[in-house]
Amino acid sequence: MTPISFSPWAMFLGAGPVVRCVMTLLAMASVLTWTLFIAKSVELLRVRLKLRRAEQALEQANTLDLGEEWTRDNASIAHTLVMAAETERRCSADIPDDGEGLKERIVLHLERLEAAEGRRLLRGTGVLATIGATAPFIGLFGTVWGIMTSFTGIAASRATSLAVVAPGIAEALLATALGLVAAIPAVVIYNHLARQAASCRAQVADLTALVMRLVSRDLGRARLPAAAGSVVRLDPQPRDALAAAE
Structure with a gap:
């Protein structure tokens, strides 16, 4: 009698067509999860580095024009923010x-x-949330279907020994195991990427604050000539008073 193999591959080949399709779908979901993890991790790492360099450039800039020049070669949202502020300033030039x-x-x-x-x-992270939420139920569906098929085969063959029942149930339970293998990493990776994205959003918020600081500086400098003129107009009064006293 040939011994029954309970390796995952052997159980996959011995499963029914529906359970096999469920297992294939879960395996594809698992591969997609790890692919998204690698791709988004590399993307967010590059974004953080670019945002950090842009933040340093805006920290050192003293005017909005300098900020635009120093972030021009930075492939991040920093230059877009500076250009948006510059465009709005030009469009509002005729508004007193x-x-x-x-x-x-x-x-x-x-x-x-x-x-x-x-x-x-x-x-792209929404796919991870979907996989994490649905993969266990997809695996459970495969298990339930596999057990139903096993019990139907047992009833048809009129054999109730454990050696006959065990292979079919083991193949069905493999679908649940694959569902958990796909779901658990998807949930963990989704939370990790969400934290990384939140960190990048915080850096973008810092860039927005730096751009507004440059705008405020430029507006303050634009009001300097009028303030200086008012000081000049007030200077003659003390000098006239001194002349009268002499």
Whole structure:
């Protein structure tokens, strides 16, 4: 009598067509999970490095024009944020205000860009959440179907020995095991990537604050000539008073 093999591959080959399709689907989901993990990890690592370099450039810049020049070669959202602020400043050149309205309009524009970048960073991770939530149930479906098929075969053959029942049940339970193998890493990887994306979003928020600081500096410098002129107009009064006293 040939001994029965209980290796995963042998049980996969011995399973029914429905259970085999379930196992194949779960194996593909597991491969997709690890592929997304490697791809998104590399992507987020590159994004963090670019954002860090852009943050250093904006820290050292003293004007918005310098910030635009120093982030021009940085392939990150930093240059987009600076250009958005510069574009809004040009479009608002004919609107008389004290600068607060311009700041508010720039902040609204930068917030939209920041939200869009956050969505881009999380792109693809929704698949991991779907795999983590559905893989155990898909595996359970394969198990239930396999056990039903085994019991039907037992009833048809009128054999109730454990040697006849065990192989079919073991093949069915392999589907549940594969479901857990696919789901557990997907959930862990999803949480890990979500934390990494949140860290990148925090860096983008820091860049937004740095851009607004440069805008505030430029607006402050634009008001300097008027302030200097007012000081000059006040200077003659003390000198006239001294002349009268003499």
